[in-house]
Each structure stands twice: as C-alpha cells, then as structure tokens.
Amino acid sequence: MQTRVYLDWNATAPLLDEVREAMVECLQNQWGNASSIHMEGQTARSIVERARRAVAKAIGAPAQSVILTGGATESNNQIIRDFVRRFGKGVACSAIEHPSVTEVVEDLDHAGVYTATILVDSLGRLDWEQVRNICEDEEIGLVSVMLANNEIGNVFDISRLVEIAHDHDTLVHTDATQALGRIPIDFGALGVDLMSLSFHKMGGPKGIGAIVVREGLKVEATMSGGHQERGRRPGTENVPAAAGLRVACELVAQNLGDWTHAMEANRQMALDKLSKIEGFEVRGDQESRLPNTINFAISGMDGEDLLLALDLGGLALSSGSACTAGSLEPSHVVLAMGFEQAAAKESVRLSFGPTTSREDIERACDIIAETVDRLSRI
Amino acid sequence: MAAEPNEFEKDVKDRVVVAMSGGVDSSVAAAMLAEQGYDTVGISMRLYATPQEDYSKSCCSPDDLFDARMVADRLGMPFYVANYQEEFRKRVIDYFVDEYRVGRTPNPCVACNNHLKFDILLDRSLALGSKYLATGHFAIIDHSGDYPVLRKGKDDSKDQTYFLFGLPREALPRIIFPLGEMTKAEVRERARGMNLETAEKAESQEICFVAGGDYKNFVAERLEQEGTVPGKIVMEDGKVLGQHDGIHSFTIGQRKGLGISHNEPLYVKSIRPSDGTVVVGPKTSLAVRGLVAERCNWLSWERPPGVFECGVKIRYRSQPVEALVTVGADPSMAMVEFKEPVRAVTPGQAAVFYRGDEVLGGGWIEESRS
Secondary structure, X not given: OOOOEEOEOOOOOOOOHHHHHHHHHHHHHXXXXXXXXXXXXXXXXXXXXXXXXXXXXXXXXXXXXXXXXXXXXXXXXXXXXXXXXXXXXXXXXXOOOOHHHHHHHHHHHHOOOOEEEEOEOOOOOEOHHHHHHHHHOOOEXXXXXXXXXXXXXXXXXXXXXXXXXXXXXXXXXEEOOOOOOOOOOOHHHHOOOEEEEEOOOOOOOOOOEEEEEOOOOOOOOOOOOOOOHHHOOOOOOOHHHHHHHHHHHHHHHHHHHHHHHHHHHHHHHHHHHHOOOOOEEEEOOOOOEOOOEEEEEEOOOOHHXXXXXXXXXXXXXXXOEEOOOOOEEOOHHXXXXXXXXHHHOOOEEEEOOOOOOHHHHHHHHHHHHHHHHHHHHO | OOOOOHHHHHOOOOEEEEEOOOOHHHHHHHHHHHHOOOEEEEEEEEOOOOHHHOOOOOOOOOHHHHHHHHHHHHHOOOEEXXXXXXXXXXXXXXXXXHHHHOOOOOOHHHHHHHHHHHHHHXXXXXXXXXXXXXXXXXXXEEOOOOOOEEEEOOOOOOOOHHHHOOOOHHHHHHEEOOOOOOOHHHHHHHHHHOOOOOOOOOOOOOOOOOHHHOHHHHHHHHHHHHOOOOEEXXXXXXXXXXXXXXXXXXXXXXXXXXXXXXXXXXXEEEEEOOOOEEEEEOHHHHEEEEEEEEEEEEOOOOOOOOEXXXXXXXXXXXXXXXXXXXXXXXXXXXXXXXXEEEEOOOEOEEEEEEEOOEEEEEEEEEEEEO
16 A cells, blocks of 8 residues: 655644654653652753743744643633733624634633624635734724634735734734745744744644733733642643754754755645646635745535545545534635635645655655546546 | 355355444344354444534434444454434424424434435445345245245344335345344344343333433424414214314324314324314224325335235234225225225325335335224
C-alpha cells in the first residue's frame, strides 16, 4: 500500500520531529509538577517558563504577556467572556470566525449581551464600512477578528482594524492560530490588545494554547482552583506540551521565512495543476491569504462524495466541520460568503505545512484529478 | 453460512460498501465480508437528530453511529458517516406524516430502503469506487439463474423482503445480503464469536425517528402547523356514531381508541380523506376481495405477464395469501383478487408478490376492493 498524503494541516498537523523528541524526553525525565518547590518541580517550572519565552519571541511580544492555556478554544472563550464580565460592554466578531468565537458571542447574545456580527463578501473579505460602524457603536467594547481564516485562508488587515477600533476606544482581539508558522506575526506591530494561539496546526503539541495580552490590560481566570499562570489559568501545567511548544516556537522563529517561501511555491504548483480540472474553482480572497491553504470546489460535485473517495484513494482533505458523530455540515464560513447550501457543500479544503514535500503535493493533485474524473463519469 | 454469490467470489479485490446502522445484523454482515477478504468500507447514514441532542444544532451523535464506528475499527475498515438528514426528512419523515394526514398508514422502512439505502447510498457506493452495496437485511439474492432473483431470507421469522420490494431490478447484481442464509440466533452467535461490540445489542425499535415509539403523538405534533382532517365516525349504513379530530389518528382494522360506544366491537373499515369520514363496522365487515396496488416495482421480470397467480403479503407480520394479479398496459399498477376474502387491507402499506420464496415485485396499496 502506498503511503497516504495528509493535506489537512489546518485541522491538525503531524508533530515536527524535534517537537516529538522534546516531548518524549520530558515525559520520561521531567515529569514533575511545575508548581512544586523541590528540584523535580523546579525542572518542570523552567520548561514552562522557557516555553513562555519561546512563544513571546515567535510573535514579538514580552514574555510576561503570555498566559498558557489548554488551547485556542479555551483562550477565545476566556478572553471574550472575561471581557464581557468585567467591562460590561458588548462584543462583535466577524461571521467567519472559528466557532470558539462565534458560538461564544451567540451564547452571550442569548444571555442578553449586546453583540454584532461583521459580514463578509463573496470572497470572504470584511465589510469595512460595517467595521467602522461597529467600532463607532458605543455599546461595543471588543471586536474579535481572526488574523487568518482556517477554512478559506484569508488573511485580514488587523492593523487597519486596530486603527479604526482604537480611535473609538474599542479593544481588538485576534485569533492567530492559523497564522502561526505560516506568515509572520508581530504582536507589537499589529497593535492588538488580545491574541489567542494554539500550536498544533503547525507541528506543535495539542492541548496547549496561549492568551497574549498587551501591557496595561489584563485577562482574569474564568475558572477557580489554583494559582497557576499567575492566577490567570488554574490547573496543573501541561509540562510535556510546554516542552514541545518551546521547540515548535523556536523552529518558527528560525525558519519561518524558508517555510513561507516553500509553502507558497507548493501552493502555486498545486493551483496550476488543479486549475486544469474541469469545473475547478478556488474560493476565498486570493490577494490576501495564507501560503498553505486552498479552498476549492469542483462545480456540481458534492464535497462529501469527493472527500470520501479521496480518502479511500489515499489523500486526506477536509470540508466544513464534522459533528460529533462524524457527519459533515456545510462550512459556516462558505455559507457566510453567500453560497447556497448545495454550493457550500461543494467546498473542499486542502492545507499543508512546511514539511509537506513537493512530491506529496504532486501526488495529491494527481489523486484529485483521477478521482474527480472517475466521479464525474458516474 | 453466508451467501457467497459466485460473482463476488471470483474477484476478492472488489470493494464493497457496507451500510452499517450500528446494530448487530449489519455489524455481522460487515464482519463476514471483511473475513471473506473483500475490501470493505463502512458507511452509517445519519438520518435524524435525536431530540435530546438539540442543545447544539450541529450535533447528532446517536450512540449507534459510535457502535458502528467501533465495529468498523475492530475490523480494520474505513468508516464514514454520511449526512442524509435532508433527504430523510423529505423522503421518509414528511412522507410518514403526510400519509397519516390523508388517512393512510405509511411504511417508513420501505420508503427508507427505496429512497435512501438503495438509491442515494447505492450511488454513493459508486462514488467510493465500489460496485457493491451490502446491508444486514435478512433476504437472499439468488445468482444461480440468468439474472439475480430476490428470495426470502432463511429465517422466516426475520425475513425482510417485504421491505425490499422496491429495490431497482437493475441494482440486484450490485447488492449483497450476507445474512440471508442465517437465522437471527446464528447472527448473534457469530457476533459473540467475533467479539463485536454490538453482539448483545437489543433489536431496534420499529420507527427509528420517533423517540419512545409514540408515533401518534409525533404525527399530531407535526400536524399542528399543517392542519388535520377532522370528520365523522359512521357505520357502513351512514349512521353517525361520533366525531373525531383528525383522520391521522386512525388506521384500517383499528379497534381501540375510537372513542365511541357500541353493543359490539367496531373496527375501522375505511377512511375517506375527502371529507374526513371514518367508516367503522364489525370484524366480519373488514374482509375485502381485492386491492389496487400502485407505483409497482417488478423484480422477476422487466415487465410482468398480464395475469398471474401468486402469494400476496399485505403487511409485514402476516403470511402471503393466494391471489390472482392482473397488470394492464401500465405496469406500475396491479389489480389483486384474493382467493379468499382478506381482512384489513390498509392503504399506504405495501402489497408484495411472492411465488414460493421468490419476490416477484410489489407495490403500494392504493385502495381495497370489496
């Protein structure tokens, strides 16, 4: 059997070798509790603190601004809920945020909090006039827009958002999960107030994430029961994940330029090959986008049919989001771009990473072409 | 032992898509095919969201799907959940409610087989590179003749051919029923022998999408928006015995819950959707001489002979009765004349035609003929 090709990095990525080695080393030898005062604890503590510094360095933020959490979903929840609880103002987000933002905002809306949604056009671009109106709205105190979208790969002009928002004393939160390891992130230059991160989309460990908060602002814990992370996130620190995280972030800092370049070349090659397929159309903003993501449709072909057939053919892609039982729902992102249900169900996402080889991409394109050809003949 | 059609034995590389419900039957069907060396792919159809999971609109997760997934994993099969909620709602649930609304008694299992399993799932199996679709039905496809023939399963008490009359004839060569030659007890034994997680699972309830099984309540709730067809309850001679809130609450042959008192037991004899009249009579009055079946599907012939004798089964839990069937210029319609009068012929149910254990075809009962 030929080896499979995995092009679903925006869901999760294979662990980078160096990350895995660091984690195994930690699981074997540094299993102490980072909050203990003895030597075992001290060893674990330094792993966590080194991880914090590595995150800070990778995104250009001071180390003390980084709070480690259990993942970006937790970070998004904590940032938005804590803001509403302490500031008592409304929140807004774009229609194509990750569900860990949109559903939090929906929950708050149901609970009577003032909320607003920024709509997008057919390419998934923000409606800037609406952005301005929402920022001017005195009841809105926080706007949340992701740095890069997980499904269509759009990269948003967060600096522009910050400029508008800060003119009206509105805070800005950005979920930068999909940007890390793909494009440069400069927390300071972006000027955002709050950022969420996770690390497993680029080869780091799962089960760990971060909140980054600018100087002068704070995020409080939404759970009780411990003083970890300076009281911001109770619970025993995930030391092995922190060990892996540190290495992942160091690799980002060292290699990002090369990675971006290699992914960009692979993306262009994939597009050249795929656009030869009849009915192929690419979705999302091709002007401002990640170097690793292609959201495409084969006109008239059900995405679920295509995905399942590709999977059996040895290629892992994805579409929309799977429910608990594993059946597919059309992507809320593609629906928000104005596509009808049937057209939204055609969307398929291909996403890869820095260790994806040129050969993998070529083979994936061949499998897609063959499968589409077979399906269109049924 | 399992049915091992010669055609499939020849080429074990062929891929087979197995419809897995998460029950013991389809688990064993999948396991047997995997054991025989087929390249098996499991598919569960997600058909409806159960009410207790409404808390999240995108989430479903009936435990059955997890059971199917675990069995597939144990067998080393790829496994997918296909989302057919939209089609199921239209083709099965809406149909189910609509039939009750107009005073007919629907058969959702037949509708599901016709429109979901042996239509879109059969198409999906092609998309997955498989000519074949296997299910855990107790039925046999006999490949010994020139063209495959559908026969009753060996376990007479579990035979499911009544629900399968609508299989497209041209699809017969592509369908595999691995359990046809087994009894239910043997299936359970196999499941235990193979340590399948589903070995001790209870039989599924009759109407899968009605939680708790109270279908009358389910229909009544759905009809709150659409409106019901109320009317009179009358004797055959026209004597009015009472009023009712809607014909959806009645089925042919029903005795309980009529809400009328009379000196002898009364049964629903017929239902007239045009004015909502429910006609009742004593048990003896239920017997009819024949029926008209529409939307017929023929399995043993491209086109049936004009007149033929056969056994006709008019509900799942009854034996076929002898009858003469006449098919005119339009092969989708059949006139059935019973040798002996038959009680409680129910519009909306299936009339399935048998010769011995061969399933000739079947249709939907449109009306009875006295």
